[in-house]
Amino acid sequence: MLKQRVLTAIPLAALVLAVVWLLPGIWLQGLFAVAALIAAWEWAGLSGLEGxxxxxxxxxxxGGLLIGLSTIDAAASQAWLIPGLLWWLAIAVWVLAQARRGECYRLPSWLAALAGLITLALAWLGIVAIHSLPVSGPFWVTVLMVLVWGADIGAYFAGRRFGKHKLAAAISPGKTWEGVMGGLALGLLVAVVLQLAAAPQLPGLPGLGWLLPVAAMVIALSVIGDLAESVLKRQADRKDSGQLLPGHGGMLDRIDALLAAAPVLAAALMRVG
Known part of the structure; x- marks a missing residue:
């Protein structure tokens, strides 16, 4: 299983980074829109839209929503950022309430489907906004990906080696607090290395005093994104959202943490609040 995950993850990560660094912004918008549509197909199934x-x-x-959003300057318009943060704050409260009570609430199909449209649109806007930042856009998208990937890898290995205390047993029995701490540590470490390496070429980058708390917040919300998808899968009685990516499951299984992380980092970079 681990070998299959690695064999899928490495070329996928290389493809994503090539898109981020080598292709114009319009290509990034289009390719991430395709990923969002694939995830939407899976989300619809988890929501109960089977036909x-x-x-x-x-x-x-x-698709119509994304086309409409593409007409605005996501990096310049901050009107969507605060609602995006409030959206994920509400989801965090919803997820944590379920973890505390030890049971999963069942969402009505229409509400779960609506939540998918909002979540996928906000994530797409977040990535587009970050990539659109002058000069440093590709770097910050890379940081976003590295935070999510690093947290996922760190959580996997720390959880397997040290995991004893369940994070949210009713939602995702395999996740532990030790895994979260391992993911946080690795994600922060890799983000610091990236920041130190890029500082000479991008002298305007914020210092570690800004990066570390923001990165920790992004990683924390990425965990919420992962748990939120787990709630949907529990509701639909499925292990994975799909079978598109060997060793990982569906597209939604691969980007669930990113869905929450992207709007949060976008808001931080644009100095919301």
Whole structure:
């Protein structure tokens, strides 16, 4: 299983970084929109929209939403950032309430589907906004990816080696507090290395006093994103959202943490509040 995950993750990560650094912004918008649409197909299924026609309609709605959002300057317009943060704050409260009570609430199908449209649109806007930042955009998208990937890898190995205390047993029995701490440590370490390496070429970068708390917040919200998808999978009685990526499951399984992390980092970079 681990070997299959690695064999899938390495070329996928290389492809993502090549898009981020080598292709124009319009290509990044398009390719991440495709990823969002694939994830939307899976989200629709988890929400209870099982029919092909229902799912296609769901994709058309999200596609129209993304086309409409593409007409705004995501980096310059901050109108969506505070609502985006409040959205993930609400999801965090919802997830933590379920973890505390030891049971998963069942969302109505229409509400779960609506939540998917909002979540995927906000994530797409966040990535586009970050990439659009003058000069440093590709660097910050890389930091975003590294934080999510590093936290995932660190949590996997720390959880397997040291995991004893369950994080949210009713939602995701395999996750532990030790795994979260391991993910946080590795994510922060790799982000610091990236920042120190890039500082000579990007002299305007914020210092570690800004990066460390922001990175910790992004990683914390990435865990919430992961748990939120786990709630949907529990509701649908599924282990994975799909079978697109060997060793990982579906597209949504691969980007669930990113969905929460992207709007949070975008807001931090644009000095919201």
């Amino acid at each position: 092909v026609v229902e799912r296609l309609v769901y994709l058309v709605v999200l």
